[in-house]
Amino acid sequence: MTDTPLIDIQNLRVVFHGDGGRTTHAVDAVDLAVAKGATLGLVGESGCGKSVTSLAIMGLLPKQSAEVTGSIHFDGFDLLNISDQIRRDLRGNRLAMIFQEPMTSLNPSFTIGDQIIESILRHRGGSKGAARKRAIDLLRRVHIPSPERRIDDYPHKLSGGMRQRVMIAIALACDPHLLIADEPTTALDVTLQAQILDLMRELKAESGAAIILITHDLGVVAEVCDEVAVMYAGEVVERAGVDALFATPQHPYTVGLLGSIPRLDRRSSHLATIEGMVPNMAAPPQGCRFAARCPFAEAACSATSPALAEVSPGHWSRCIRAPLQRLVS
Amino acid sequence: MTALLEVKNLVRHFVVSRSAFGRPTALVKAVDGVSFTVDTGETLALVGESGCGKSTVSRLVLRLIEPDQGDIRFEGRDLLAMNANELRAFRRDAQIIFQDPYASLNPRMTVGQILAEPLVLHNLVPQARRRERVEDLLRLVGLEPRFARRYAHEFSGGQRQRIAIARALAVEPKLIICDEPVSALDVSIRSQILNLLGDLQRRLGLAYIFVSHDLAVVKHIADRVAVMNLGNIVEIANAETLFTSPRHPYSRALLSAIPVPKPQARRSRMVLEGEMPSAIDPPAGCRFHTRCPYVIDRCRDEVPQLLPSTAGHLTACHRAGELPRAEAIIPSDGAFSPELERLVAAFGRTDGSEPRFRG
Numbered sequence: 001m002t003d004t005p006l007i008d009i010q011n012l013r014v015v016f017h018g019d020g021g022r023t024t025h026a027v028d029a030v031d032l033a034v035a036k037g038a039t040l041g042l043v044g045e046s047g048c049g050k051s052v053t054s055l056a057i058m059g060l061l062p063k064q065s066a067e068v069t070g071s072i073h074f075d076g077f078d079l080l081n082i083s084d085q086i087r088r089d090l091r092g093n094r095l096a097m098i099f100q101e102p103m104t105s106l107n108p109s110f111t112i113g114d115q116i117i118e119s120i121l122r123h124r125g126g127s128k129g130a131a132r133k134r135a136i137d138l139l140r141r142v143h144i145p146s147p148e149r150r151i152d153d154y155p156h157k158l159s160g161g162m163r164q165r166v167m168i169a170i171a172l173a174c175d176p177h178l179l180i181a182d183e184p185t186t187a188l189d190v191t192l193q194a195q196i197l198d199l200m201r202e203l204k205a206e207s208g209a210a211i212i213l214i215t216h217d218l219g220v221v222a223e224v225c226d227e228v229a230v231m232y233a234g235e236v237v238e239r240a241g242v243d244a245l246f247a248t249p250q251h252p253y254t255v256g257l258l259g260s261i262p263r264l265d266r267r268s269s270h271l272a273t274i275e276g277m278v279p280n281m282a283a284p285p286q287g288c289r290f291a292a293r294c295p296f297a298e299a300a301c302s303a304t305s306p307a308l309a310e311v312s313p314g315h316w317s318r319c320i321r322a323p324l325q326r327l328v329s
Numbered sequence: 330m331t332a333l334l335e336v337k338n339l340v341r342h343f344v345v346s347r348s349a350f351g352r353p354t355a356l357v358k359a360v361d362g363v364s365f366t367v368d369t370g371e372t373l374a375l376v377g378e379s380g381c382g383k384s385t386v387s388r389l390v391l392r393l394i395e396p397d398q399g400d401i402r403f404e405g406r407d408l409l410a411m412n413a414n415e416l417r418a419f420r421r422d423a424q425i426i427f428q429d430p431y432a433s434l435n436p437r438m439t440v441g442q443i444l445a446e447p448l449v450l451h452n453l454v455p456q457a458r459r460r461e462r463v464e465d466l467l468r469l470v471g472l473e474p475r476f477a478r479r480y481a482h483e484f485s486g487g488q489r490q491r492i493a494i495a496r497a498l499a500v501e502p503k504l505i506i507c508d509e510p511v512s513a514l515d516v517s518i519r520s521q522i523l524n525l526l527g528d529l530q531r532r533l534g535l536a537y538i539f540v541s542h543d544l545a546v547v548k549h550i551a552d553r554v555a556v557m558n559l560g561n562i563v564e565i566a567n568a569e570t571l572f573t574s575p576r577h578p579y580s581r582a583l584l585s586a587i588p589v590p591k592p593q594a595r596r597s598r599m600v601l602e603g604e605m606p607s608a609i610d611p612p613a614g615c616r617f618h619t620r621c622p623y624v625i626d627r628c629r630d631e632v633p634q635l636l637p638s639t640a641g642h643l644t645a646c647h648r649a650g651e652l653p654r655a656e657a658i659i660p661s662d663g664a665f666s667p668e669l670e671r672l673v674a675a676f677g678r679t680d681g682s683e684p685r686f687r688g
Contacts, residue, residue: 190543247668260517263545267569328668
């Protein structure tokens with residue numbers, strides 16, 4: 001990439017200090033970058049650190065218990081070394097986030113209009129009338145029918161799909177440069193999911209914002225992302241353009257994930273499974289964190305922790321056995 | 330041959346508000362005239378969006394909820410005429426697994442107690458042999474026998490779902506209702522549980538009613554599929570037929586919305602506009618007509634009947650015969666690249682050999 005990326009994360013580590021001196025390494029040495037207008041899919045299963053990474057970007061981790069080190073550069077700011085005041089100015093303005101649960105992320109005691117207008121006034125100022133007009137425009141942009149009437153509704157009057165649209169409208173209120181969407185469609189039915197994914201594609205094309213889409217669903221990644229980072233046990237284990245990742249994945253974990261998706265194009269009696277369990281992140285294993293569950297593992301895998309290495313141009317894998325195709329040819 | 334389970338015209342309305350005199354003023358027509366059969370050893374999937382009535386149906390056929398109308402027969406016996414004792418005996422034959430493995434296991438009981446309880450209730454195994462039977466059950470679902478001494482909170486979601494499956498199997502049922510059994514699980518764990526359900530079905534000859542909103546999962550596990558919309562079955566067919574030539578516009582919309590793990594998968598998507606109408610005041614005529622791209626005047630007035638086109642393929646749509654062919658909207662993964670196909674095979678050893686389980 002020749003341009004400076006919009007957001008550049010280097011060597012990000014998040015360690016949680018729990019009761020009785022317990023420490024959990026939730027995110028470990030993560031490097032990520034997203035260019036302007038690009039969509040990065042951040043994929044992995046529960047507990048892999050994908051949500052913690054996004055919360056670190058937003059500065060939403062609890063200060064008392066979470067130790068965040070490394071660097072996150074965004075739009076000329078060093079996000080880990082800025083005042084709370086500047087962080088508050090960035091959040092909801094140039095940096096916006098959509099959460100998974102549309103049912104709980106809106107305040108039930110205010111109308112949806114109030115909640116959109118609040119964000120506009122906080123960051124943009126201007127008159128209340130102008131903010132309201134913009135709020136109606138935003139609702140129209142996310143395809144809420146009759147936005148002039150809907151703007152005065154309370155959240156409980158809206159269905160899950162509608163609420164997620166309102167959340168997107170709030171996130172877009174100040175034309176963010178980076179939008180982080182944490183499992184935005186997981187709580188929705190497939191037909192609504194299709195609508196929301198279409199909407200996100202459309203908005204990306206219109207606004208040129210960069211998107212980090214956090215999901216466990218590789219189907220969703222294939223539909224909307226340009227690049228993908230696969231996370232496992234706090235580390236990025238594979239990073240590639242979306243076509244390369246789905247054509248020739250270079251980390252066994254990614255292969256396992258792809259193999260465990262039920263196929264539509266043929267019927268097989270067994271799906272691939274990833275045996276065993278994720279390692280205990282209070283005491284991560286010495287070598288490759290996936291070695292214990294990996295059918296391709298050899299002795300060397302458990303000895304030292306592999307580095308994220310470039311297997312082919314732009315395609316990175318944290319696996320000493322990559323390129324994997326030579327193992328099966 | 331009589332079907333294992335035969336459901337006819339099942340109706341259940343819930344009262345959502347009453348007048349001052351207790352007269353119902355608003356009803357949710359959760360299930361409104363549903364009929365289907367399930368044969369021994371087969372899997373019937375019920376699919377549809379939230380609120381379509383699929384979970385209510387699953388509870389009605391166990392009489393966990395009483396129907397307002399209709400007829401349910403299990404091995405030819407009339408379920409609705411059964412007294413408490415007969416019903417208890419029936420529940421040996423039919424069990425249920427719920428979606429949330431965190432809520433469906435009693436946190437104050439050890440796994441051994443959870444699995445022994447159905448054996449005690451139905452007086453199946455003499456006390457001396459109960460422990461042995463519990464250990465057998467754990468082995469059957471791929472868990473280690475020593476887990477019997479532990480409590481549910483010590484297990485991951487996937488392991489808990491295995492425990493819930495073992496509990497259902499304790500009474501040696503003929504039918505298990507699986508209500509979104511893998512929806513709360515991670516992808517890799519989901520495939521383990523799906524494989525387990527498939528293995529158990531083949532080994533024990535179980536029938537499943539598999540309730541799910543995830544069509545890719547349904548394609549994998551079901552023999553036949555019933556698509557529900559607002560309390561009605563709109564299409565029912567064997568899985569292969571439904572996924573290659575769906576006839577109802579709603580089935581087509583559901584199928585076209587499945588995200589496929591292949592970038593640039595070429596297909597025209599049928600994105601439904603608008604929201605699902607409320608089941609309190611469902612639209613007149615065909616209940617799908619407000620969202621249907623093929624709607625004509627007849628759909629707004631006349632309720633379509635569930636009619637067969639070919640044997641075993643029933644569709645409730647006035648225009649089922651005249652719709653364009655469905656190929657273009659059916660997602661096909663296109664195959665994986667040959668390299669990926671070999672990698673996946675090497676990874677999962679998906680050759681149908683004995684599945685490997687580790688606790």
